[in-house]
Amino acid sequence: MASPKTSGNKVNNVDVVYTPWHNLKKTASMDAGQVGFHNPKQVRTVRVEKRINEIVNRLNKTKVERKPDLKAEREAVNAAERAERKLQLRDKKRREEMDRLEKERQTEIRSYKGLMLAENMTSNKQIASGSKSLQELEEDFITECLCLSVDT
Template identity: 75%
Template structure:
């Protein structure tokens, strides 16, 4: 079970969440997002609390808040959490201690605690599936950026040299279509060599590589 809370509206649309126990903490450690910031009361038994930032934000953008009196709260980005086989369930360390920050909380503000509790939602999320969905979306975004970059690099020079008008774009598209047709003509069965054909030549791998070069 994971508990979700909403930050105050004036702070922005932020989600705060925590596991029910150490077993949920293990899942949160394993399948966190790059935008997640981990919080824990220093040198005390406490819940692992996460704040999910928006894309592009950093640990410096975190709004402040208090829950209890006279404690130190340590926090660090999720990717700085370190988990080894020798650690107990729910236990965690850090890759880089310089990325761990501490804030002193001197006074509990009940108003904040009560407001957070009113936004509390309990869910049993598939954390692995959520992490995989984010990974897939990021991969697709990177691929699209590479395609866009390749397309721009291939067309920018002729467009700039002639002028970015409709006629030039039409000409480039016709050239692209002509190239595609020429590729299709090359990929005919009579001009292709199968694995069986290669095997029948009895050439060694080195000889085949030399032929290719």
């Protein structure tokens, strides 16, 4: 590394150290700008023999420093997560309601409540006064039963 009196921007034969950010270790006893490493095996060092001004100048031109509003970004992320959870909860409730309605419909189909209603029944007097004979009514009934058993 370069001595503290010279700037790293002007010297040749500089070692550049690469490591993932989570491998950096900073303790209170370290000086400003000094860091250590949790795992030395993750550290890579590249020696730069001669400074290439073209690259440095291009990097300086494209360098962008921004001061992010971390609180606002965190709130935006949290709001998006809340909206997603609300949407999932709404979809879940809608699916549960659809399932409940389908289950009720299936229960209604299987029940016998609608079979013995007074308005659907006919008395013997009505049959006798009608134009169909008893034999024709029995044939209609048997035909209807056969059609129902074929459908199910």
